[in-house]
Amino acid sequence: MANRHKGNSVKSGSMTQILTEHGTPIAQRGKRSVREALLHCLVEMIVSGTFAENSTLPNEAELTEQFGVSRTSLREAMQYLSALGMVRSRTRAGTTVLPRENWNYLDPIVLDVMLAVGGDDAFYSSLIDARQLLEPAAAAQAAANANARQLYQISKAFEDMVEANSRDTEDWSRADLEFHTAIINASGNWVYRQFASAIRAALLASFRLTNRASQSHEQAILTHQDVLEAIRMRRPDAARHAMEQLIGVARSEMTDALRRARKLSEISET
Amino acid sequence: MANRHKGNSVKSGSMTQILTEHGTPIAQRGKRSVREALLHCLVEMIVSGTFAENSTLPNEAELTEQFGVSRTSLREAMQYLSALGMVRSRTRAGTTVLPRENWNYLDPIVLDVMLAVGGDDAFYSSLIDARQLLEPAAAAQAAANANARQLYQISKAFEDMVEANSRDTEDWSRADLEFHTAIINASGNWVYRQFASAIRAALLASFRLTNRASQSHEQAILTHQDVLEAIRMRRPDAARHAMEQLIGVARSEMTDALRRARKLSEISET
DNA sequence: GTCAGCGTAATATGAATGATACGATGATCA
DNA sequence: TGATCATCGTATCATTCATATTACGCTGAC
Numbered sequence: 020m021a022n023r024h025k026g027n028s029v030k031s032g033s034m035t036q037i038l039t040e041h042g043t044p045i046a047q048r049g050k051r052s053v054r055e056a057l058l059h060c061l062v063e064m065i066v067s068g069t070f071a072e073n074s075t076l077p078n079e080a081e082l083t084e085q086f087g088v089s090r091t092s093l094r095e096a097m098q099y100l101s102a103l104g105m106v107r108s109r110t111r112a113g114t115t116v117l118p119r120e121n122w123n124y125l126d127p128i129v130l131d132v133m134l135a136v137g138g139d140d141a142f143y144s145s146l147i148d149a150r151q152l153l154e155p156a157a158a159a160q161a162a163a164n165a166n167a168r169q170l171y172q173i174s175k176a177f178e179d180m181v182e183a184n185s186r187d188t189e190d191w192s193r194a195d196l197e198f199h200t201a202i203i204n205a206s207g208n209w210v211y212r213q214f215a216s217a218i219r220a221a222l223l224a225s226f227r228l229t230n231r232a233s234q235s236h237e238q239a240i241l242t243h244q245d246v247l248e249a250i251r252m253r254r255p256d257a258a259r260h261a262m263e264q265l266i267g268v269a270r271s272e273m274t275d276a277l278r279r280a281r282k283l284s285e286i287s288e289t
Numbered sequence: 290m291a292n293r294h295k296g297n298s299v300k301s302g303s304m305t306q307i308l309t310e311h312g313t314p315i316a317q318r319g320k321r322s323v324r325e326a327l328l329h330c331l332v333e334m335i336v337s338g339t340f341a342e343n344s345t346l347p348n349e350a351e352l353t354e355q356f357g358v359s360r361t362s363l364r365e366a367m368q369y370l371s372a373l374g375m376v377r378s379r380t381r382a383g384t385t386v387l388p389r390e391n392w393n394y395l396d397p398i399v400l401d402v403m404l405a406v407g408g409d410d411a412f413y414s415s416l417i418d419a420r421q422l423l424e425p426a427a428a429a430q431a432a433a434n435a436n437a438r439q440l441y442q443i444s445k446a447f448e449d450m451v452e453a454n455s456r457d458t459e460d461w462s463r464a465d466l467e468f469h470t471a472i473i474n475a476s477g478n479w480v481y482r483q484f485a486s487a488i489r490a491a492l493l494a495s496f497r498l499t500n501r502a503s504q505s506h507e508q509a510i511l512t513h514q515d516v517l518e519a520i521r522m523r524r525p526d527a528a529r530h531a532m533e534q535l536i537g538v539a540r541s542e543m544t545d546a547l548r549r550a551r552k553l554s555e556i557s558e559t
Numbered sequence: 560g561t562c563a564g565c566g567t568a569a570t571a572t573g574a575a576t577g578a579t580a581c582g583a584t585g586a587t588c589a
Numbered sequence: 590t591g592a593t594c595a596t597c598g599t600a601t602c603a604t605t606c607a608t609a610t611t612a613c614g615c616t617g618a619c
Contacts, residue, residue, distance in 0.1 A: 053601065054368075078571055089602040091361070094572090095368040098324075102372030102396070110572040111610040120474065123393065125483055126372070142479070148430075149480035156422050204390065209412070210419035210487060213395055217480060323574065348598055359575040364599090380599040381583040 053088055058096045059128065060086070065105055065116055066132045076106070076114045103129060125213060130220040134227075140277060146221045147273055151266045153214055154199065158246055158262035159255035161205035169205035170251065176201050177247050184236050191236065192226045198243060202250070202262075225269060228276035235272075242268060327358055328366045329398065335375055335386055336402045345383045346376070373399060395483060400490040404497075413547060416491045417540045423484055424469065425532040431475035432520040432528035439475035440521065446471050447517050454506050461506070462496045468513060472520070472532075495539060498546035505542075512538060 051059070064070050076082065083090050097114060100106045104121040108114040122129060133142065161169070179194035199222065200215050242265045249257035321329075334340050346352065353360050367384060370376045374391040378384035392399060403412065431439070449464035469492065470485050512535045519527035 080571085091364075091603085092601060094361075095365055095600095098365045098368040099372040102369045108572065109610080110608065111570060113571065119479075120482060123396070123483070124479055125393070125395070141477070145478040145480050148426075148478055152422060152426050156418075160418075207411070208415040208418055209389075209394055210415050210484075212390060213393070213483075213487075214480070217483075350598085361574060361576085365574095378599065379583075380581065381597060383598065 053092050054096055054099075057086055057088055057092060058099055059132070061096060061100060062103075062105070062128055062132050063136070065100075066129070067136050070116050072116050072118045074116055075112075076116065078113060105129075125216050127216050127220075130216060134220060134224050143221075143224065143273060143277060146217065146224075147266070147270045149214065150218055150221060151263065151270065153211055154202070154218070154266055155259040155262040157203045157206035157208070157211045158250060159259040160208060160211075161202050162250040162253055162255040162258035164207045165205035165250060169201065172201040173198065173205060173247060173250060177243055180243060181240055184240060192222070195239075195243075196222050202246070205250075225273050225276070228280060229272050239268070323358055323362045324365055324369075327356055327362060328369055329402070330356070331366060331370060332373075332375070332398055332402050333406070335370075336399070337406050340386050342386050342388045345385045348383060375399075395486050397486050397490075400486060404490060404494050410547060413491075413494065413543060416487065416494075417536070417543055419484065420488060420491060421533065421536045421540065423481055424472070424488070424536055425529040427473045427476035427478070427481045428516055428520060428532035429525040429529040430478060430481075431472050432523055432525040434477045435475035435520060439471065442471040443468065443475060443517060443520060447513055450513060451510060454510060462492070465509075465513075466492050472516070475520075495543050495546070498550060499542050509538070 061070075070076055077085070079090055079093060083093050086093065097106060097108060101108065103123045103126050105117055105123075106114050107117055124130060124133065161173070165173070176194050176198035180191060180198060183190035183194055196219055199218055203211050203215050203218065206212070242261070245261035246258060246265060249255075249261050331340075340346055347355070349360055349363060353363050356363065367376060367378060371378065373393045373396050374387055375393075376384050377387055394400060394403065431443070435443070446464050446468035450461060450468060453460035453464050466489055469488055473481050473485050473488065476482070512531070515531035516528060516535060519531050
């Protein structure tokens with residue numbers, strides 16, 4: 020699965036041009052701008068290993084030809100990549116892919132690709148471990164410090180969840196996501212806030228992996244309500260505990276889903 | 290203090306050109322490349338509030354003129370900024386500064402500027418809160434999972450600290466920093482690893498704020514040793530506890546230093 | 560004959576300039 | 590009020606020059 024990236028290439032005349040997922044060159048992309056499409060493509064190729072860590076990328080001339088973009092666009096995409104800690108360019112030496120430990124995994128683009136490529140179990144368990152550490156602390160801080168506006172946002176998200184309960188739509192996901200984001204924001208800690216994107220990614224992944232029964236929605240609403248009430252009542256310890264419970268459920272759901280997914284892929288391979 | 294940024298400007302003829310901290314235009318910068326200098330300058334102006342949140346920057350033509358750089362360099366810097374979540378460009382609408390909650394504070398450049406500009410107390414307390422939450426967890430994980438190479442790196446960093454004890458030089462800081470980084474890396478959790486840069490910044494800040502007496506070095510070595518031993522002996526709970534102690538000390542040192550710094554600035558203002 | 564040292568050429572990124580395309584904004588007109 | 594169009598600023602492309610670093614080759618001494 021790891022090497023199933025979207026960047027295929029096709030011989031046309033003497034040069035090979037890299038194509039996007041729909042078989043169209045980047046030049047004729049859909050809605051996305053050149054830079055966006057190119058960037059996404061590059062991130063994908065790096066994450067998937069087409070461009071391995073510590074390897075040197077083809078030089079700018081080759082890349083512009085392969086992708087069919089101007090050098091300007093390519094270089095701007097490279098600047099973005101270097102801000103993500105994925106590449107480093109030096110004159111004459113070329114552009115090299117940095118080791119993964121330098122990558123900014125919290126960037127939405129990187130996370131998206133990471134989830135799409137399908138990381139290993141360690142990827143998901145790291146994510147859930149981090150959530151179980153951070154979110155209870157954030158909830159406690161929120162209970163201690165949240166102002167009126169922040170409390171409202173949390174409550175609003177919860178009400179949206181309740182309302183979306185019956186019609187099991189995308190609204191539920193959005194509200195759930197907003198609930199957790201609002202609590203982190205209410206914590207008032209900018210470091211915790213940096214993780215909002217990671218938690219967002221974790222939730223999106225779990226939504227995709229687990230097809231929640233609506234019965235489990237009822238259960239989830241109760242758990243979320245515990246968190247909300249504790250924060251409203253300004254009881255940090257209660258909030259922390261309630262959030263620990265909530266993430267505990269999320270963890271078991273996630274591991275179950277992963278086990279199912281793994282079993283499924285094993286069957287299909289035999 | 291908030292608006293004391295390095296980007297001064299001077300009238301020369303009909304146009305104003307922005308100068309760097311040494312009074313030299315970016316064009317004649319020292320070692321740094323144009324992009325680096327420009328980027329640093331822009332980040333500084335945004336963090337310090339010269340370009341306020343949600344405000345629209347001058348258009349590219351004006352900026353190129355003010356900074357004395359080409360449009361290429363400016364745009365590449367902008368790409369980097371947009372990767373940091375600090376700006377967003379749209380055709381015709383111009384490029385706007387995004388609200389702080391979107392910024393990637395964990396990026397070394399942003400952190401550097403943040404520390405240089407001198408954030409408020411909430412900035413530092415968030416940092417230390419996050420450390421107290423994350424590092425004990427990372428230490429526990431490291432005790433459980435670290436492989437031989439990772440253990441060696443932690444030990445090596447500790448030995449460097451011991452060696453640097455007498456000569457109270459920069460070596461101590463480097464070793465201390467390496468110690469904490471190595472533990473986080475050994476945790477095997479990529480989410481925790483994203484914090485390495487933040488912790489690095491926190492340590493650098495504390496080195497600058499607190500002029501540790503060498504007696505406190507002796508004390509620090511003992512505390513660090515506790516952590517190291519616990520990890521070596523594969524005792525997660527002990528490692529967690531030892532790290533909690535360590536960060537507790539760091540916290541009190543930091544708050545003391547901040548109080549002193551605040552008092553000092555009050556005196557100098559009267 | 561081999562290797563150390565130095566100078567130069569080749570090469571890839573860094574930076575500047577000019578031109579064109581595109582899309583959003585806001586004014587104009589029916 | 591709503592559709593159309595002029596305008597302005599970013600997006601993209603093409604081309605050129607500058608700069609840094611690598612790599613090659615030359616020379617000379619041991």
